[in-house]
Amino acid sequence: MLTEERHQIILEQLKVHNIVKLHDLIPLTGASESTLRRDLQDLENCHKLLRIHGGAQNVISLHEEPALSQKASIHLDEKKAIGRVAASQVRNQEVIFLDSGSTIQFMIPYLIEHKNLLVITNSVDNASMLADYDIETFLPGGKLKSSTKALVGSTMVQTLETYHFDKCFLGTNGFSIESGYTTPDPEESSIKQLAIKQSNQTFILSDSSKYCQVSFSKFADLKDATLITNELPVKESVLLNKETKVMEVN
Amino acid sequence: MLTEERHQIILEQLKVHNIVKLHDLIPLTGASESTLRRDLQDLENCHKLLRIHGGAQNVISLHEEPALSQKASIHLDEKKAIGRVAASQVRNQEVIFLDSGSTIQFMIPYLIEHKNLLVITNSVDNASMLADYDIETFLPGGKLKSSTKALVGSTMVQTLETYHFDKCFLGTNGFSIESGYTTPDPEESSIKQLAIKQSNQTFILSDSSKYCQVSFSKFADLKDATLITNELPVKESVLLNKETKVMEVN
DNA sequence: GAAGTTTTTTGAAAGAATTTGAACGATATT
């Protein structure tokens, strides 16, 4: 059995069981304990799995989103800068859609500079913050998704279809040249797609850590939106620029 | 069984039951008492749960205290007691409407005991808390009122007209024999009226400090609802009882 | 193409580190 074959078996087991014991791999591969330990180490080095005592664990499945609180605390300064630039794209009297997502939230403090704004959002957290800043806000109805505190579902879709936005601002869980913009939850994905359709202009906010990340459900091509992000690796930036509008934040 | 597997089982049980007894975990995992104690300790150290005597509990108490502003914290124990009694009126599988208002919020922690609940609320703050407790929640659309973070307006009215609730739980700014239940904002008042109309049963939660307070807009007569409150002055209580159902909380 | 050499991969062994279950006194609950 080749090394590659064993690696494949291990990853396959992980896909199915989320956790795999080292001793269970011995009969499955016919290899010795030592060899399998080395395999696990190799796979951990390229972030394909996480070793735990007695075996290995999936690094994080595509469907599982990290909890909002953990996600929110990292990349704080970048997000503030991105939020400031995004807010600067808004004009007085406009109607804008704000997606759920921690990065979007950083726009809100900068929005008070604009007068007579009307904000539509599907995020309960955003709504609460918008109320604190006394910005006129409307929530379309929907089912509350507890993990992200976003509203989703058919009611939301039906409502959005009757609206039209000057601009919409969306978050993303990943973007890449091949796969475009992606997010784990198909339901949230279709809300994003609809928001884009109903908007004159689309902005997607993302810190550069999301680059080359691919999640389950694609909601837009790179060319469909203006990406607002902090600096990307130089050569990648060139590549991206052929496909889409990018605003880099310093 | 690996440590990580046990941890997953424990957290899964907590998601479902919100409380888990240590002894129930022994057959579920096949591990010894000692091992499970260590597991609970580990999980508590990374804030995944809260240990309690005999087992563990979901960690969510964070939101209970700080969400409330100055005046909200005065009658804290009363409100908790009122919330507990109100929640005890709910049955499994019911559809209930929760109003905005700080007293209502105290119901939410006690709602986790009920299974397959569907909660409709017009309060963004309630929604956020309900999501934390992983209770199925639906928000009708509406304009966000920044002072109370409640949703109001014609969209809300239209949506509510198509719903029907087993029970609704409302807050009030004042109640008296002559004027019934009153609140300052006519828009919120009409939402409350509609919620009552669409419900089989109406409960109004109020600490006794609201007695004899009269606000601008009346939304119900005393006889239209069951009042859940802490103890009233005795003679008043007698008077009230002729008009309406009162549940006193001690 | 064969024999020899180097490199890589493999399995086994030894000692270190971790995990586990049981015991026991301390603490909390009734």
Next chain:
DNA sequence: AATATCGTTCAAATTCTTTCAAAAAACTTC
């Protein structure tokens, strides 16, 4: 006071890392 639960300690069992030599593969040289 009686019962149940808790934290601590300790020895046994399991797993991990490191090391080393044998086997396999790749590469040289003739």
